[in-house]
Amino acid sequence: MLDFEFYNPTRIVFGKGTVAQLDRLVPADARVLVLFGGESARRTGTLDEVKSALGGRELREFGGIEPNPTYETLMRAVELIRSEKLDFLLAVGGGSVIDGTKFVAAAVRFDGDPWAILEGHGAGVTDALPFGSVLTLPATGSEMNSGAVITRKATHAKLAFMSPHVFPRFSILDPTKTYTLPPRQVANGVVDAFVHIIEQYLTYPVSAPVQDRFAEGLLQTLVEIGPKALAEAGNYEVRANLMWTATLALNGLIGAGVPQDWATHMIGHELTARHGIDHARTLAIVLPSLLRERREAKRAKLLQYAERVWHITQGTEDERIEAAIARTETFFNGMGIKTRLSDYGLDAAAIDGIVSQLEAHGMVALGEQEEITPQVSRRILEAAL
Numbered sequence: 001m002l003d004f005e006f007y008n009p010t011r012i013v014f015g016k017g018t019v020a021q022l023d024r025l026v027p028a029d030a031r032v033l034v035l036f037g038g039e040s041a042r043r044t045g046t047l048d049e050v051k052s053a054l055g056g057r058e059l060r061e062f063g064g065i066e067p068n069p070t071y072e073t074l075m076r077a078v079e080l081i082r083s084e085k086l087d088f089l090l091a092v093g094g095g096s097v098i099d100g101t102k103f104v105a106a107a108v109r110f111d112g113d114p115w116a117i118l119e120g121h122g123a124g125v126t127d128a129l130p131f132g133s134v135l136t137l138p139a140t141g142s143e144m145n146s147g148a149v150i151t152r153k154a155t156h157a158k159l160a161f162m163s164p165h166v167f168p169r170f171s172i173l174d175p176t177k178t179y180t181l182p183p184r185q186v187a188n189g190v191v192d193a194f195v196h197i198i199e200q201y202l203t204y205p206v207s208a209p210v211q212d213r214f215a216e217g218l219l220q221t222l223v224e225i226g227p228k229a230l231a232e233a234g235n236y237e238v239r240a241n242l243m244w245t246a247t248l249a250l251n252g253l254i255g256a257g258v259p260q261d262w263a264t265h266m267i268g269h270e271l272t273a274r275h276g277i278d279h280a281r282t283l284a285i286v287l288p289s290l291l292r293e294r295r296e297a298k299r300a301k302l303l304q305y306a307e308r309v310w311h312i313t314q315g316t317e318d319e320r321i322e323a324a325i326a327r328t329e330t331f332f333n334g335m336g337i338k339t340r341l342s343d344y345g346l347d348a349a350a351i352d353g354i355v356s357q358l359e360a361h362g363m364v365a366l367g368e369q370e371e372i373t374p375q376v377s378r379r380i381l382e383a384a385l
Contacts, residue, residue, distance in 0.1 A: 001208040001257040008252050010144045011170040014244070016236075018172045019046070019134060022053035022090075025170045026132065030088035031058045033081055035101050037065045037093045041136065044180050050092055050134060060084055065093070068272055068279065069100035071115060071152040077104045078114065081129070089131035091168075094185075095140025095192075098133045099148035102166040105129040118150055122161035132170040136177045138243040139189030139280070141196060141250025143171035151273055157361065158273035173247065175239040183230055186242075187335040188280035190226040193246040194219065194331075195283040199262050200255040202291070202301050203368040208258045215254045216308045221245050223309070226335055263366035264290050267377055270357040277344050284332040284339045289383040291325050293376065297369055341385050351381045 013021050026032060032054060034047070041047045041063075051059060062077045080086070081104070091101035105128040107114035116124055135143045142148065147162040178186070201215035222245060228238045248254070267290075268282030277285075295302060299321070306312040306324035315323065329339050341350065355374050358364070366372035372380075 001211075002206055002259065004257040006252055006256045007164065008144065008167065010168045010251075012144060012173060012247070013170060014173045014240075016174060016176055018174050019049045020053050021172060022050065022132075022134075023055055025172075026054060026057065026088060026090065028057070031084070031086045032088045032090055033060045033062055033077070033084075033086045034090045034092055035062045035065060035077060035097055035104070036091075037063065037067070037097050039063070040180070041092050044177075046092060046134070046136060046177060050090070054090075060086060065097050065100045066151075067096050068149075068151045068158065069096050069103070071103075071118075071150055072154070074100050074104050074107070074150065075114065078107045081108050087129065089129055091131060091133040092136065094135065094137025094189075095142040098135070098142040098168070099140070099150065101131050101133070102128075102142070102146075102148040103150050103161070105131050106161075106163060106166055115152065118152075118157075118159035118161050120161070121159070122163040122166075125161070125163040125165050128163070128165040130169050131166075132172070133168050134172045134174075134177070135243070137181060137185055137189060138173075138178060138239075138246035139185075139192040141193070141247055143168060143173065144247050144251040147250075149269065156273045156357065158269040159361065160269075171247075173243050175236055175243050178239045178243065179234050181233075183336070184278075186229050186233075187226075187337055188278055189246060190222055190229060190242065190335055191284050191332055191337050192280040193242075193249040194222050194226075195264060195280070195287055196249040197222075197254065198287065199264060200258060200260050202298055202305055203259040203261055204298065205300050205304075206258055211254050211256065211258050212304070214248075216305075218245050218249055218254070219309045223331060226331070230335065259368040261368045263372045263377075266363045266366050267354070267358065267380065270354045270361075270363075274353055274357060275344070275346060275350065281337055281344070284337045285341055285344070285384050286380060288325050288329050288339055289380045290372075291328075292322075292383065293380050294367065294372075295321055297367075297371065339384075341381070346385075348382065348385060351378060354381060
């Protein structure tokens with residue numbers, strides 16, 4: 001096992017009716033900005049429930065945070081906070097709203113051009129406004145980690161940052177808040193969480209059976225409950241387990257002491273930034289081709305994945321590896337998520353632009369071995385056509 005430092009200060013408040021706990025979680029004298037995405041938070045009554053729980057606290061609202069939160073929109077929230085002298089943020093939504101809130105929290109107190117937060121991947125963040133979240137879409141794990149991904153529309157740049165200053169103080173997870181989600185968002189959430197686990201698990205062995213077993217259990221859970229989450233919108237136990245699995249997929253626990261990949265995400269980010277494809281769907285496009293491209297470097301873990309997650313034990317090593325990758329593709333397709341660039345109207349002409357963006361953003365040595373060069377990324381994308 002590799003050396004590691006694990007720190008996660010986020011309080012999780014899980015269960016039905018837990019939005020009411022905001023009254024004890026948010027300081028009584030806080031001047032609160034509630035950040036959310038579209039009108040679904042208002043239409044479903046969640047926003048009114050949040051406002052009721054906050055009682056007499058001074059309150060402002062900021063809506064319109066996009067599914068891929070943009071720097072341009074978020075900077076308007078920064079200006080509002082500064083002008084109104086607000087001092088506590090509350091994200092109500094999924095990972096995009098929470099990611100956006102993290103950036104806003106850091107940008108308000110940042111000395112200099114806030115875009116430098118993204119260019120430096122969070123290295124320059126020394127302070128941030130306190131914030132909490134009310135999660136309505138299980139997918140990204142942003143409710144219990146210190147990372148965020150932000151897009152700048154003007155340059156088609158989609159960059160990530162991390163900082164210990166932007167852990168949520170708390171996150172409320174009420175599975176009933178997921179009942180009204182469109183099937184597309186549920187499917188995206190399952191696949192997003194699945195690939196988060198894969199990025200931390202499918203690398204190379206470092207004698208970390210605890211993390212491996214955690215990861216494999218989470219993957220098996222998603223395989224089991226993913227289709228049920230689509231078919232049974234009001235099944236509390238299914239939605240509760242999906243919500244908690246997505247949180248555990250990226251709260252730092254399964255990634256402690258093991259090598260991590262994240263090349264699928266870096267390539268996928270460029271697909272989203274340039275072509276507007278849902279984040280989870282870009283991961284479903286890239287991952288199978290990446291695993292085939294990197295099958296030798298990942299051989300031992302791919303064989304372990306085949307046996308422990310998909311129960312594939314027959315055939316040669318290469319046959320078992322290919323069967324496991326094929327089963328992964330079948331799982332994604334079964335969730336209604338296509339796995340080819342052509343499924344989204346893209347052909348070989350799109351690849352040059354994606355590779356150029358990877359180079360422009362310094363993504364020239366990706367993966368756990370730092371061996372995925374732009375040329376390798378090109379082969380991965382070509383194989384995904």
